[in-house]
Amino acid sequence: MSFHKSIDKQVGARRAAVPVRSGAEWLVGVGFRCWLAGYDTGDIACWENGWNEYNRLLGPSRAKRAVTELACWVRTLRSTASRKIEYYPFGCSGFCPDECMAISLIAASQHHRCPAMQACALALTGSELVEPVIDAANAFADALQEADQRLSQEAVAALMAPQRKAGGDVFADRR
Template sequence: MSYQPKFVEHHGPRGEVHAFSGPEWLVGVGFRCWLAGYDTGDITCWENGWNTYNRVLGPARAKRAVTELACWVRAVRAAASREIQYNALDARRFCADECMAMSLIAASQHHRCPAMQACALALTGSETVDPVIDAANAFADALDEADYRLNQEIVAALVTSDARARGGSVSAPR
């Protein structure tokens, strides 16, 4: 089965991450690989994600992180009221949805509950985000245990960038 990305790579300033290593990159790549695997049914997408996590974290830590990653992506897909976009597996940049996913995990690791709500709402387009947040917390904890902690500054930067691009605010709904 041929992989077709749900997002055409763009070169604008909107919430892009260009790093090729580190915690943000690992979350973005994992999110992309798991979405692609679920969308296409092509096990190669998941193998690419597993191989990346195994290489970076080692087999024992990768096992828990990838298990929680898969549960989180499944929760995002189940809650989504819109199509979640992602770039091709070999893309050098992350799109807005991938960046929002990174921001959600960073917010979880840094216990920023309003930001977690805002990220989950923006990512899924749905108000049913409790399962997404619960799964994000489990994934964030697995990354913490593997000594992989996302930068808390990514939360504000990406949430603000996405809200500005959409012409809205970063506050959670009441």
């Protein structure tokens, strides 16, 4: 099954209002979204939404480490970014291009694809200062791996190619 079909399956059919809430790619995307929103708005409910999903899927002890590393990664990413990082609201069933690139970055880390990690980090930050982002991404990817959350090899930097060619948002809200 291709990664695109896997994501389509995870986010549901076009008629579905809420995605199936499982899978490592989905967990990375929704965590990224919640932590960015929390930092941007200062609303603790954003972080609570993310914590609740991680806790539900991983259990409290594994979720604690994963969420700690997620928060460090997103904070590092925001502090090095030279542009605004985009994300969809919590309830959206698809992922925007920046969320897809974040998923690709973590997948590249888990699969030890260094050039892809650098390319994803550069695309996300718009800055050449990517080493801190890569270090934090590696720690987050390791925490997910230890929690038995392995992203697909197909997610490594492949998410954006069809989307950019088509000029559309392949993973947009599919309601």
